[in-house]
Amino acid sequence: MSDVYPKRHFRPTFAKATVPLLALGMTAVSLPAHSAGMDFSNEYNASSIHAQGDAWFIDRVHELTDGDVDITLHTGGSLGFRSGDHFYAVADNAVQIADSLSGTLGGIDPIFLLSSLPFVADDVQSAHRLYEIARPAYQEVFEDNDQILLYASPWPASGIWSEGPVTSMAELEDLKIRSYDRSGTATLVNAGAAPVKLSWADVVPQLATGGIEAVLTSAEAGANGSFWEHLSDFNAIQYAVPLNMVHMNRDAFESLSEEDQQAVLQAARETDAHNWNVVKERVAENYVQLEEHGVAIHDPVPAEFHDALAKAAQPVVDDWIDSTGERAIRILDAFHEETDE
Secondary structure: OOOOOOOOOOOOOOOOOOOOHHHHOOOOEOOOOOOEEEEEEEOOOOOOHHHHHHHHHHHHHHHHOOOOEEEEEEOOOOOOOOHHHHHHHHHOOOOOEEEEEHHHHOOOOHHHHHHHOOOOOOOHHHHHHHHHHHHHHHHHHHHOOOEEEEEEEEOOOEEEEEOOOOOOHHHHOOOEEEEOOHHHHHHHHHOOOEEEEOOHHHHHHHHHHOOOOEEEEEHHHHHHOOHHHOOOEEEOOOOOOOEEEEEEEHHHHHOOOHHHHHHHHHHHHHHHHHHHHHHHHHHHHHHHHHHHOOOEEEOOOOHHHHHHHHHHHHHHHHHHHHHHOHHHHHHHHHHHHHHHO
């Protein structure tokens, strides 16, 4: 299959809100108004590793521009945009900056499924290497759609949250489990589960109503969602280290002075490094929190279970390579060469 994708294919149009956001009761973290005001959308709550990284970026921009660039962070999806909406919302300048779960953008270009490919990069160090190799490919897609990639926001490795242990293929059989992208859905189907692809905003409501019985996500995300109110176990299958991408409307960026543009790019570089350092420490912090709430942590899971899941995942990886074309081969070859050195 060709790895050339049409620019801005079937783009929906978003209207810029004119009603004051706080008048609508929306969650916001704001800095004082200055010459350039921008909205920054994040689907996750303010205590999440991603929102905290975004706030860190905003603080650095404020410092480096002496307050000339005012960015307002809206968490919890309060602007009405979910990760899957962000790509074209930013392209159309309905929101100027967004923090988006990469896998939700897989329908725009399969390159965005790379970080969540199952059992390819299953620790932070290897995930960081993969990101550095693939970053030019990510940048190209954003640039072709009137945006710039600012930085990545990695998750801790995904596991399975469940009611009771899920440490064998038998316990996974027919389990109604949330997946976050099509790669996860296909892998879980191959493994015998009954996955349901859900945006983050829909996960807790579905847990509360029994629509799902388990969740594929990190210890971090489960802690943010207080999953212990619904589920008792976290099974650390080391599925993947998925990325969120923080991207900005190109016109909004170019409306800044040259000095402020360079400050935004510097803040983005610093935030990228900051986020990768923070995620290394986050799992230990999450595990302490989970234990305080009585969550049983299965880490590591049995090797035979891990190996069976990896076998179920291999057709998904192969299909991704076929759909992504030469880019996929080039990126994975470079990744495996570095890994083998």
